Amino acid sequence: MATNDLEIDTRNKNIPTVVNSSLPRKRKRANILLHVLLTLGAITMVFPFLWTVLSSLKDISQIFLVPPKWIPNPLAWNNYPDSLQAMPFGKAYFNSFYITFIVVAATLITASMAAYAFAKIRFKGANIIFILFLSTMMIPKQVTMIPLYLIMDNIGWIDNHLSIIVPGALFNAFAVFLLRQFVMGIPRELEEAAIMDGAGYLRIYWNVILPLIRPALAAIGIFTFMGAWNSFIDPLIYLNTPELFTVPLLLNTFKGLYTAEWGLMMAGTTISVIPVLIIYIIAQKQIIEGVTLTGIKG
Known part of the structure; x- marks a missing residue:
């Protein structure tokens, strides 16, 4: 056995x-x-x-070859200086940089404040207001373009950078949602300890909440930067003066009524993507960490 x-x-x-x-x-x-x-x-x-x-390294005769010619021969390096000289790219770059900087900074402040209020401050109708605010993400942009244009026209912001900066900085439901999920995961004991020390809402927000949500703020900052830098439809609708054009809108001017300078357009497009690539490569870790931790905390 x-x-x-x-x-x-x-x-x-x-x-x-x-x-x-x-x-x-x-x-x-x-x-x-x-x-x-x-x-x-x-x-x-x-x-x-x-x-x-x-x-961007081909002349017009090589771009539309069938079958396509992958490696340019000869290399048309002159497309890059020609594209920069053909249009006022220096002014367009300045416009894009300062508009993007303001939109990113304002979005981080307003979205983090709203996220803290929705996640930690108890007030009547908070959940209903948040659901209504979040529902704006489901409304197509095409539905709001005409009403928003009429509002901008009535307040005199047509052909003004404010028409691009203010809506993008104050109405970012995605940023509020993402940050709220992160703030909800912060232990309430930290707030209670701050309240015991005599801190109010503003001090708790500044000294407790913001330092703990930096990964999520970094992710939102990158997403907002890429969205604001690559924005085309809003500048196209609201801006008329070439001196106010952003980089994406200026690139569109290479396209004429009957012909288009494709080589110059591709060279300008390549140049315009460089800042986004640099930002993404530098902050790649923060983007992944912010999105991952936000999903876990929520």
Whole structure:
């Protein structure tokens, strides 16, 4: 009996060993498949940018060749200085930089304040107001363009940078939602300790909440920067004077009624993407950390 029991125990011990040895293989296959799909997705996403860069080094005779010519020969390096000289890109870059800076700074302040109020301050109708505020994300921009244009016209902000700065800085429901989820995960004991020390709402917000939500603020800042820098439809609607144009709107002027300077347009587009690439490469860790922690905290 003892021998049989020992054999049974040995078999029972061998069963999980066989199962466990098969799990790493399945996981390895799943990881390989996942990496293949992610690589294909990355190539798909990078392809338009790569095509833009290659086209910026071609003359007009090479851009529309069929089949396409991937490597430019000869390289049309003159597209870059020509594009900068053809249009007032210096002024457009200044406009884009200062508009983007103001929108990002104002969004971080207003969105973080609203997130703190919705997450930690109890007031009547807070949940209803938040739901109504969040529902604005489901309204297509095309629905609000005409009413917003009429409002800007009535207050005299047409052909003025304020028409681009103020709506973008004060009405960012996505930023409020993302920051609120993060603030909700902050322990209430920290607020209670600050209240015991005599701190009010403003001091708690500044000294307790803001330092703890810096990863989320960094992520929101990057998203807002890219959105404001690449914005085209709003400047197109509200701006008429070339001296007020932003970079995306100025690039559109290369497109004429019958012809388009595609080489110059591609060169200007490549130049305009450089600031966004630099910001994204520098703050890539903060973007991932902010979004990940926000999902966990919520």
